[in-house]
Amino acid sequence: MLNPSNKECFMKKLLLLLILFLSPRVFCHTTEENVKFVFKQSQKYPITSALFNMRMNVVEILKYKITDEENKEITKIEEQYIKTILDFFDKNIAKITVIYKKYFTDSEIEELFQFYNSDLGQKTITAYINIDKKLNPLFQSFTKMLQENIKESLISNEIKKEKLIITKKLTTTEENILKILEPFICEDFIKTLLATTIQNMPLSEDIKKDMQKELSNKAPEFTEQLKNFLKDKISEITIIYKEEYTDSEIEELTKLDQTSLNKKSIKDMSLFTSDISQITQPYLLQEFTKCIVEITELLQKNRQNYY
Incomplete structure (x- = not known):
């Protein structure tokens, strides 16, 4: 395995x-603005996907049959946590930018921005995970x-x-x-x-x-x-x-x-990912845990009220 x-x-x-396909479009932004766009674009779908997978794990463990109404409530909870996490990224974008500039030049960061702003880039955000x-x-x-x-x-x-x-x-x-x-x-x-x-x-x-x-x-x-x-x-x-x-x-x-x-190189990208994780992982773990607890409590409360 x-x-x-x-x-x-x-x-x-x-x-x-x-993610590194160079779009022919030309944009003019500061490096920090480019990093903010690139990072949030690259993280939103993986975070959404991770929360959905955790939701399914909770349902499987609890062996509950989820109603359409509960799915809507859970989706609202997840969306709120996604917003909270993205806000956290905004507040820490200066630190994240320092890490990007450690591994990429300003022109390379601009290329990343151009790619994520292209149709193919938007498609790739979900495609690479699949x-x-x-x-x-x-x-x-x-x-x-x-x-x-x-x-x-x-x-x-x-x-x-x-x-x-x-x-x-x-x-x-x-x-x-x-x-x-x-x-x-x-x-x-x-x-x-x-x-x-x-x-x-x-x-x-x-x-x-x-x-x-x-x-x-x-x-x-x-x-x-x-x-x-x-x-x-x-x-x-x-x-x-x-x-x-x-x-x-x-x-x-x-x-x-x-x-x-x-x-x-793979080594450079591993170090880059590790540096980013030092900023994001503790907070992500905290918010993911809170989200799952809230979803679990919602499902259990609904069944207590039902019975």
């Missing part, structure tokens, strides 16, 4: 790949294969070579999707995946360190495995992308590799 930190690593890179959910099973299978190869490598000191031959000719859209994913197929990602996989093994810390050092040297070979794996699964991946984007939109996303933003 894909470890949460591996999934997070994939999400960071996939999100970076998807794509990740659907791609996750594929990456779970790759992680399982990687774990098996780590064990074989420790025994035989050789990495199992997966020779995947693509016999059919790729369509233009399939080629474009591979271009979109190409920067994600990198040694940084593999090294992170290896480190997490080894860390979860029931071994002493000394052995883990030796394993990580040995296997990190073989990252290029594991990276080639990932590349072949994605080529082998390109038909399935294409179906997932085409549920969210048209062929022409997928072609537009390939322009990402023409921007300097696309050269940001």
Whole structure:
């Protein structure tokens, strides 16, 4: 199963790949205004989605059948918390801007603003989450294969070579999707995946360190495995992308590799996300908890009154 930190690593890179398309429109804003727009646009849907998922978990745990009226009441509660969270972002935008400027230039932040202000950018806000959910099973299978190869490598000191031959000719859209994913197929990602996989093994810390050092040297070979794996699964991946984007939109996303933003490393994006989380996560956890408590109390109160 894909470890949460591996999934997070994939999400960071996939999100970076998807959000950096440069729109031809030209705007003139201060960097802080651009960050405020970009950050709130990028966070609103994930927060809404997280609250909805927590709502469904509460309903499942309580085993309640929710009425239409209750759904409306719950939606109002969630909307109020979303507004509160976005207001918190506004109040802390100066701190958030400092972090953005640590990892992005002003012109790169302007590019992010232009993208989020485009039709494709607005679509991508929801699309990247849907794509990740659907791609996750594929990456779970790759992680399982990687774990098996780590064990074989420790025994035989050789990495199992997966020779995947693509016999059919790729369509233009399939080629474009591979271009979109190409920067994600990198040694940084593999090294992170290896480190997490080894860390979860029931071994002493000394052995883990030796394993990580040995296997990190073989990252290029594991990276080639990932590349072949994605080529082998390109038909399935294409179906997932085409549920969210048209062929022409997928072609537009390939322009990402023409921007300097696309050269940001997974390590940089991990540090960026970590810095942002130090500001947002404690507050998000607090508000999410309060929201779930309020929803639970509402449902329980309604049933007490009913009975």
